[in-house]
Amino acid sequence: MAVNEEALMWVEKYRPKILDDVVDQHDIVESLKAFMRNPKIMPHLMLAGIPGTGKTTTALCIAHELFGMQNWRNFTLELNASDERGIDTVRERVKDFSRYSRGAFGDVPFALIILDECDQMTGPAQTALRRIMETSSRTSRFILICNQSSKIIEPIQSRCAIFRFSRLDRTAMIEHLKCIAKKENVNISAEAVERIVDYGEGDLRHAINALQTAAAYKEGGAIDEKVVSQVIGEASPKQVQLMLNKAINGDFMEARRVMYDIIGTYGFTGAEIIRQMQRELFKISYIAPEQKAELSNILGEYDYRLTQGANSDIQLSALLAQFAKIGKTLGESN
Amino acid sequence: MKNDLWVEKYRPTTIKDVIGNEEAKTLFVEWLENKRPTKKAVLLYGPPGVGKTTLVNAAANEYKFRIIEMNASDARSEKAVNRIAVPATSFVGLDKFSSEVKGNMLFMDEVDGIAGNEDRGGVSAIIKIVENTRTPVIMAANDPDLEKLRPLKKVCLLIRFQQARIPLIIMALKKICEQEHIKYEFEALEKIALNSRGDVRSAINDLQGLSEEGKTLTVQDTLALSLRNKDISMYDTLKGYFATKSIMEVSNLLNSSNVEYDDLLMAIGDNMPRRYTDPGELAEAYDFLSQADVFRGRVGTENWHLLKYFYNNLAQAAAVNPESYKSFEFISPPIRVITLFWTKSKRTLLDSICVKIGVQCHVSKYEAKMIFVPYLKLMLQQKKKTNTLIEWLKLTPEEVTFLTGLKMF
Numbered sequence: 255m256a257v258n259e260e261a262l263m264w265v266e267k268y269r270p271k272i273l274d275d276v277v278d279q280h281d282i283v284e285s286l287k288a289f290m291r292n293p294k295i296m297p298h299l300m301l302a303g304i305p306g307t308g309k310t311t312t313a314l315c316i317a318h319e320l321f322g323m324q325n326w327r328n329f330t331l332e333l334n335a336s337d338e339r340g341i342d343t344v345r346e347r348v349k350d351f352s353r354y355s356r357g358a359f360g361d362v363p364f365a366l367i368i369l370d371e372c373d374q375m376t377g378p379a380q381t382a383l384r385r386i387m388e389t390s391s392r393t394s395r396f397i398l399i400c401n402q403s404s405k406i407i408e409p410i411q412s413r414c415a416i417f418r419f420s421r422l423d424r425t426a427m428i429e430h431l432k433c434i435a436k437k438e439n440v441n442i443s444a445e446a447v448e449r450i451v452d453y454g455e456g457d458l459r460h461a462i463n464a465l466q467t468a469a470a471y472k473e474g475g476a477i478d479e480k481v482v483s484q485v486i487g488e489a490s491p492k493q494v495q496l497m498l499n500k501a502i503n504g505d506f507m508e509a510r511r512v513m514y515d516i517i518g519t520y521g522f523t524g525a526e527i528i529r530q531m532q533r534e535l536f537k538i539s540y541i542a543p544e545q546k547a548e549l550s551n552i553l554g555e556y557d558y559r560l561t562q563g564a565n566s567d568i569q570l571s572a573l574l575a576q577f578a579k580i581g582k583t584l585g586e587s588n
Numbered sequence: 589m590k591n592d593l594w595v596e597k598y599r600p601t602t603i604k605d606v607i608g609n610e611e612a613k614t615l616f617v618e619w620l621e622n623k624r625p626t627k628k629a630v631l632l633y634g635p636p637g638v639g640k641t642t643l644v645n646a647a648a649n650e651y652k653f654r655i656i657e658m659n660a661s662d663a664r665s666e667k668a669v670n671r672i673a674v675p676a677t678s679f680v681g682l683d684k685f686s687s688e689v690k691g692n693m694l695f696m697d698e699v700d701g702i703a704g705n706e707d708r709g710g711v712s713a714i715i716k717i718v719e720n721t722r723t724p725v726i727m728a729a730n731d732p733d734l735e736k737l738r739p740l741k742k743v744c745l746l747i748r749f750q751q752a753r754i755p756l757i758i759m760a761l762k763k764i765c766e767q768e769h770i771k772y773e774f775e776a777l778e779k780i781a782l783n784s785r786g787d788v789r790s791a792i793n794d795l796q797g798l799s800e801e802g803k804t805l806t807v808q809d810t811l812a813l814s815l816r817n818k819d820i821s822m823y824d825t826l827k828g829y830f831a832t833k834s835i836m837e838v839s840n841l842l843n844s845s846n847v848e849y850d851d852l853l854m855a856i857g858d859n860m861p862r863r864y865t866d867p868g869e870l871a872e873a874y875d876f877l878s879q880a881d882v883f884r885g886r887v888g889t890e891n892w893h894l895l896k897y898f899y900n901n902l903a904q905a906a907a908v909n910p911e912s913y914k915s916f917e918f919i920s921p922p923i924r925v926i927t928l929f930w931t932k933s934k935r936t937l938l939d940s941i942c943v944k945i946g947v948q949c950h951v952s953k954y955e956a957k958m959i960f961v962p963y964l965k966l967m968l969q970q971k972k973k974t975n976t977l978i979e980w981l982k983l984t985p986e987e988v989t990f991l992t993g994l995k996m997f
Contacts, residue, residue: 262980263960266949306959310950334952371952459951463963470970489962492996504867514923518931520938520957520997530997556878563881564850567924568857572874579871 264466265459268434271323273315276308277458278426282417286312290319293362298387298396300372300411302403303419306457312419313368313397320362329362334370341379344369345386352390364395372398373405380407387413421456430458431465440469441476449482464489494530498538501577502549509574524566528557528573545580552576594796595789598764603646606639607760607788608752613643615747620647620724627745629718629725631699631737634749637789640728644695653693653724692723700729700737711739718743751786754778760788761795765805772805779810822847826855826918829906830863838906842899849898853881854922856902862916869908876905937990944981961991968992 261267270276273283273290289296299316301309317326331351333344348367367390375383384407387396396414400406403416428447435442442465450468454461468477468485493516501509516522522530532553535546556573563569600606603613612632619630632640648655696714718725727744729737761777764770780798784791798809825845832838845852857877864870880901887894928935942956949960964981968974969992978988 260980261948262977263949263964265960305955314950332950334946370950457959459955460959463959467963467966470967470972473972485963485966488966488996490996491962494997506867506870507861510861514927515995516997517924518927519934519995521935522997526954559878559882563878563885565853565857565881565884568853568874568877568881571857571860572871572878575867575871575874579867582867 263463264434264438265462268437268462269311270308270315271318273312273319276312276315277430278423279308279312279419282312282419285417286316290316293320293364296364296395298391298398298414300398300400300403300406300414300416301419302400302416304401304421304456306454306459307419307422308458309399309419310368310370312417313399316397317366317368320366330366330368332368332370341375341382344379345382348386348390348394352393364393366397367394368397368399370399371401372410373400373402377407380410384409384413422458424451427451427454427456427458427461431461434462434465435469435477438469440465442468443476443478445479446477446482449479449486453482453486491530491534494527494534495537497574498531498534498577501574502538502541502581504578504581506575506578509578510571513570513574524560524570525557527570528553528560532557549577549580552580593793594764594768595792598760598767598792599642600646601649603643603650606643606646607756609634609639609643609749612747612749615745616643616647619745619747620651627743628721629727629744630747631741631744632726632728632747632749633730635751635787636730637784637787637791638749638752639788640749641697644693644726644728648693648695652690654691655693655695657695657697694721694723694725696725696727698729699727699740700731711736715739715743752788754781754786757781757784757786757788757791761791764792764795765799768799770799770801770805771803773807775807776805776810779807783810821845822851822855823918823920825852826859829856830859831913831915832906833910835903835907838903839899842903849884849895851922853877853884853902854924855918855920856905858919858923859916860905862919864908864912866909866912869912873905873908876901876908880905934990937987938994941983941987941991944983944987948981957997961994962996965991965994965996 258267258269258271261269273286276283286299299313301312303309314326317330320326321329331347333347351367352365369383372380372383387410398406398410398414403411403418428451431447431450432442435447446468447465450461450464453464464482464485467489468481471477471485472481493512497509497512497516500506500512513527516527532550535549535553538546541549552573556569556576559572560566560569603617606613612634616630616632619627632643634640645655647653694717699714714727727740758774758777758781761780762772765772765777776798777795780791780794784794794810795805799805825841825847828841829838832841847855857874860873860877861870864873880898883894883898883901887898938957938961939953942953942961945951945956945960945964946953949956951960967977968988983991
């Protein structure tokens with residue numbers, strides 16, 4: 255595995271440089287290598303799948319292999335759709351880029367545009383993107399990255415070869431972490447690695463960051479489960495957990511205060527908060543599975559209302575009030 | 589006679605002093621002097637507060653007419669019109685030999701306010717009067733496009749009034765300030781004028797509301813006015829809303845309130861927990877608010893007919909249990925606004941940190957927040973070999989301090 259010596263976050267340092275090193279997506283890699291041998295036949299690509307499974311890495315590897323490690327940045331435009339202000343910015347940057355990168359590189363008759371998180375783009379923005387793809391297709395190829403391809407409009411899907419990234423195999427993740435630990439001269443117990451992998455929920459970046467943090471906690475000596483538990487505990491969303499616990503225990507006012515605390519500092523949207531609540535709800539040990547299911551259904555209902563409504567504060571407050579009401583009946587029945 | 593209201597006190601008494609609308613003024617005078625005898629009546633139309641009524645009064649003053657006025661507060665059914673307007677327009681008047689008064693002039697203000705049912709036959713009665721009149725008949729309206737006014741428009745000369753230009757309003761305000769001995773910052777007058785959107789009357793009212801004798805009128809004062817006005821109606825609406833006895837009562841209140849509905853929903857949401865302390869009641873009330881918000885979302889920018897369902901749900905939330913009402917203090921500025929205001933610097937720092945992470949690690953700001961910030965914080969707290977890491981991410985000392993002390997979400 256080639257190593258990026260400059261990078262200090264291990265996620266970057268050990269990010270695969272060539273397609274063959276991409277973790278656990280063999281079928282996709284094989285198909286893509288055919289395009290690398292004959293770039294002229296490469297269509298627009300869409301890489302879809304859950305977070306942390308290697309989509310961005312694969313896109314960057316394609317750039318490396320097409321243009322070489324020295325040159326790839328000159329012929330690649332990397333845009334994060336959820337950060338760019340809107341389609342106008344995207345249009346301007348793509349236009350500028352495809353203008354000066356004309357003529358491209360060696361045997362590769364196009365420049366590469368990597369557009370991350372495309373499923374965050376609105377419908378009209380996607381329609382505009384489709385147009386941009388058409389007008390710049392002589393000079394550029396797009397790699398569109400998304401979590402759900404179903405959120406991408408049909409006309410764009412039909413213009414792309416779609417590759418679906420599956421959840422990473424647990425063993426492959428364990429092997430990858432062990433490999434990194436070895437290169438960093440870090441001793442780690444097998445149980446500790448497994449604990450990290452399980453916490454990462456299939457997102458390799460999560461796991462690597464946890465590993466690096468554990469290594470910082472324990473310099474010299476082996477990383478054991480205890481250290482990992484400590485890191486995971488410290489890095490977990492404590493305020494989201496607090497908000498949930500307060501609500502479920504009937505303390506609506508305090509739950510809502512914490513909610514505004516989180517929104518104030520982190521600027522999360524209503525949907526992002528509900529997503530985190532959903533994740534944390536199932537980790538709570540003191541309520542029965544049936545009750546979790548009931549609470550989860552409520553989360554689902556308000557998650558939906560959020561998409562329909564106009565004011566996320568109202569929806570989140572209403573959600574917390576529902577939890578507090580159920581919490582009260584839970585308290586009475588116990 | 590001393591008049592306390594400046595709009596009355598400084599209402600122009602001659603046509604030339606009426607602000608702006610020169611073309612309309614000329615047209616009106618020509619009609620009054622019978623240079624345009626084709627129509628026996630005029631309809632002055634345009635937005636409120638631009639001088640329609642003032643022009644009529646000034647003209648009456650200059651041409652020595654006595655104004656017989658009917659406005660929206662009088663009922664304008666056929667019967668009412670005939671009782672007042674017919675005598676006024678049929679006789680030249682007892683005063684006709686007097687040098688003081690030439691005759692009557694019928695002025696019907698706000699004719700677009702003639703309501704369909706209550707003023708049954710009103711429009712046709714007016715038309716009959718116009719056909720038979722021997723004196724000038726003048727009407728004024730804000731919205732001339734109303735279907736029910738169409739027959740009226742046929743028998744009238746239409747004269748359009750436009751919003752007064754801002755510099756003209758400023759000049760008028762300046763003149764009043766000088767006569768009232770009010771010191772002022774020019775920008776304050778400018779603000780008032782701009783805020784009026786060409787409505788001279790409201791501008792003068794605002795000026796009077798803000799001015800205090802012996803005090804200089806500042807821009808700061810002008811900010812207070814618009815907020816104060818808004819807050820009062822919001823306060824009254826909330827008071828009635830939370831203390832309501834029934835859905836009917838609160839529906840009527842919501843119908844008559846002029847608080848903007850998004851602001852209202854937010855304020856009600858903020859205050860709901862103070863109204864209902866029982867978790868069951870609170871959950872039920874919030875559920876109605878949540879559904880109100882869903883309808884608000886469906887209304888969007890075009891489905892205005894759905895707004896009634898929004899208000900229905902709002903009303904139901906108020907009436908979950910009228911028995912449990914105890915009066916309470918309102919939280920007044922929206923919690924969201926206050927929260928976001930006080931935490932802005934935090935978010936700005938976090939954003940800038942996340943952009944830097946994003947550049948180096950190919951992630952979006954959201955992913956940086958979720959999967960990098962928690963671990964980075966812990967690594968920085970360990971203070972081992974962190975210098976190179978900080979350098980690589982190009983974090984400023986301020987950002988490092990912030991990150992190290994950050995509370996987890």
